[in-house]
Amino acid sequence: MRKLALLLLVGSLAVVAAGCGSKKESASGTTTAASSCAKDDLNLVTTDQLTVGTDNPAFPPWFGGTPHKPWQVSDPNSGQGYESAVAYAVAKELGFAKDEVTWKHVPFNNSFAPGPKSFDFDINQISFSPSRAKVVDFSDSYYDVNQSVVVNKGTPIASASSVAALKPYELGAQLGTTSYQFIQDTIKPSKKPSVFPQNAGAVQALKNKQIDGLVLDLPTAFYVTAVQVPNSKVLGQFAAEPGGEHFGMVFEKGNSLVKCVNTALAKLRSDGTLKQLQQQWLAKATGAPTLK
Amino acid sequence: MASEGDRRPDPEVARRSRLLEGLRLEGEGARGVAIALLSSFVFVAVVIVAVTQSAGWPEVKRAFFDWGDISNAFPDIARAFVLNVKIFLVCEVFILILALVIAVLRSLPGPVFFPLRALAILYADLARGVPTILVIALLGFGAPALQLQGVPTSRVFWAGVGLILIYSGYVAEVYRAGIESVHPSQEAAARSLGLSRFQALRRVILPQAIRRVIPPLLNDFIGLQKDTALVAVLGVIDAFNQAQIYSNSTFTYGAYLAAAALFVAITIPLARLTDWLIARDRRRQQAGSAFA
Numbered sequence: 001m002r003k004l005a006l007l008l009l010v011g012s013l014a015v016v017a018a019g020c021g022s023k024k025e026s027a028s029g030t031t032t033a034a035s036s037c038a039k040d041d042l043n044l045v046t047t048d049q050l051t052v053g054t055d056n057p058a059f060p061p062w063f064g065g066t067p068h069k070p071w072q073v074s075d076p077n078s079g080q081g082y083e084s085a086v087a088y089a090v091a092k093e094l095g096f097a098k099d100e101v102t103w104k105h106v107p108f109n110n111s112f113a114p115g116p117k118s119f120d121f122d123i124n125q126i127s128f129s130p131s132r133a134k135v136v137d138f139s140d141s142y143y144d145v146n147q148s149v150v151v152n153k154g155t156p157i158a159s160a161s162s163v164a165a166l167k168p169y170e171l172g173a174q175l176g177t178t179s180y181q182f183i184q185d186t187i188k189p190s191k192k193p194s195v196f197p198q199n200a201g202a203v204q205a206l207k208n209k210q211i212d213g214l215v216l217d218l219p220t221a222f223y224v225t226a227v228q229v230p231n232s233k234v235l236g237q238f239a240a241e242p243g244g245e246h247f248g249m250v251f252e253k254g255n256s257l258v259k260c261v262n263t264a265l266a267k268l269r270s271d272g273t274l275k276q277l278q279q280q281w282l283a284k285a286t287g288a289p290t291l292k
Numbered sequence: 293m294a295s296e297g298d299r300r301p302d303p304e305v306a307r308r309s310r311l312l313e314g315l316r317l318e319g320e321g322a323r324g325v326a327i328a329l330l331s332s333f334v335f336v337a338v339v340i341v342a343v344t345q346s347a348g349w350p351e352v353k354r355a356f357f358d359w360g361d362i363s364n365a366f367p368d369i370a371r372a373f374v375l376n377v378k379i380f381l382v383c384e385v386f387i388l389i390l391a392l393v394i395a396v397l398r399s400l401p402g403p404v405f406f407p408l409r410a411l412a413i414l415y416a417d418l419a420r421g422v423p424t425i426l427v428i429a430l431l432g433f434g435a436p437a438l439q440l441q442g443v444p445t446s447r448v449f450w451a452g453v454g455l456i457l458i459y460s461g462y463v464a465e466v467y468r469a470g471i472e473s474v475h476p477s478q479e480a481a482a483r484s485l486g487l488s489r490f491q492a493l494r495r496v497i498l499p500q501a502i503r504r505v506i507p508p509l510l511n512d513f514i515g516l517q518k519d520t521a522l523v524a525v526l527g528v529i530d531a532f533n534q535a536q537i538y539s540n541s542t543f544t545y546g547a548y549l550a551a552a553a554l555f556v557a558i559t560i561p562l563a564r565l566t567d568w569l570i571a572r573d574r575r576r577q578q579a580g581s582a583f584a
Contacts, residue, residue, distance in 0.1 A: 112543035135543035194527035
């Protein structure tokens with residue numbers, strides 16, 4: 001027994017020593033803050049490569065092109081679709097050629113997991129919120145988003161024309177979006193809403209009429225009605241809340257790259273590029289009536 | 293029956309709980325306790341030091357152990373947990389019945405019943421072979437998609453059906469083990485007293501069989517209780533889904549700890565009940581052997 005206790009003690013001391021060791025190691029290896037936004041000074045996951053994360057499948061209108069393995073539905077490498085186009089435009093501003101941009105499959109949940117990130121930034125229709133910004137860094141807005149609701153044509157909810165008229169229905173949202181919060185805070189329905197872990201589940205539930213309406217961002221809503229759920233329509237969009245909701249790219253907390261991406265975004269905004277890309281890829285996502 | 297008792301360990305030893313076994317065997321009471329306390333203390337201290345000194349600890353602490361985060365999420369998750377408990381209790385009843393039918397079918401003797409036996413075996417193989425999450429997703433989205441008159445579209449209903457189908461496979465095997473553990477002479481004796489085959493099963497075999505398998509049955513129900521969280525794939529907001537919603541809106545994981553605490557709060561009493569039943573069963577069998 002004494003020998004065993006001794007062994008336990010020695011073993012545990014070794015663990016402590018290892019723990020301390022690893023701390024020092026990482027302390028010396030912390031990222032050095034880049035002073036300029038010259039390509040060589042950027043803080044990158046892989047040298048000379050801009051590694052951009054997004055989820056798979058990558059859905060239109062955010063991503064376009066024909067899918068190549070491992071990408072499903074569309075291909076971020078295509079440069080088609082709004083988010084892909086914005087990512088390449090930002091990359092160009094930072095000095096990266098098209099072939100120096102690498103796309104990485106980052107499931108939504110991994111984009112904010114603790115620990116070092118596998119991407120320089122993640123662009124995946126992620127809404128900014130103050131509590132999220134405590135954990136990761138967000139770029140400035142690359143798209144100001146409105147929530148909207150998709151319904152099956154000919155169902156009772158399809159004749160609703162105000163936010164209040166949506167109350168009696170069973171609504172759904174996708175996990176990780178701010179749509180659920182919107183349902184709870186603004187619509188306050190009398191039936192318990194549903195939250196689906198995957199787009200596919202949410203869409204299937206709407207098709208099966210297991211939910212009456214699906215709340216999501218307006219551009220995705222138009223894709224759902226056009227491709228995923230036949231005989232559905234965008235019932236309407238909701239007026240933006242004060243301060244608005246916007247999508248931002250997600251960075252590891254404290255990454256100096258944010259500043260440089262924000263500079264690039266500011267330039268793309270002022271020279272009209274962002275607006276032009278929205279015209280090109282999200283033009284359909286306008287003409288929905290506003291529900292009040 | 294006497295021989296069965298002989299193989300059991302000495303009752304004095306059997307009475308001691310597992311946790312304290314090593315300690316008591318150490319012999320000299322106080323000294324053993326002192327050593328156990330000291331080594332536990334050192335062990336816990338070392339683990340705490342090793343974890344809190346690790347490089348990632350500040351981030352992990354913020355992400356997982358933020359008290360404000362956990363306590364904010366808890367009330368909503370506790371409300372959602374009621375659904376898990378309901379599903380668990382309702383499914384349990386149906387599983388006990390369906391599994392018993394399957395087990396009895398499988399233990400029917402004679403060549404006439406071969407098709408029924410084969411079906412029961414096939415069922416147990418399939419039910420235990422297919423991942424529960426797949427069955428729930430297929431039933432929950434697939435069955436309502438058929439749009440058949442009278443087929444329920446409730447996702448909670450189909451999740452319950454999935455859990456009943458899967459767990460009946462496991463529980464049927466537990467029953468079967470119990471039935472096969474009853475010595476054939478029991479049935480022979482019952483039949484020689486003039487009981488029909490069914491009466492022998494109902495009055496002699498099953499009462500003995502079921503009493504023997506109560507601990508493993510409870511074991512499966514602890515598993516079932518946890519698997520109720522799988523309704524989340526269908527978008528239903530149970531404790532796990534509610535925790536996911538929180539986690540995704542704050543990018544922290546405290547909500548998962550709150551959900552885990554609720555599940556553990558139910559499983560621990562069940563586990564202790566199982567231990568107690570096993571101990572009681574053992575005592576009874578030993579008491580029986582003393583008379584024999």
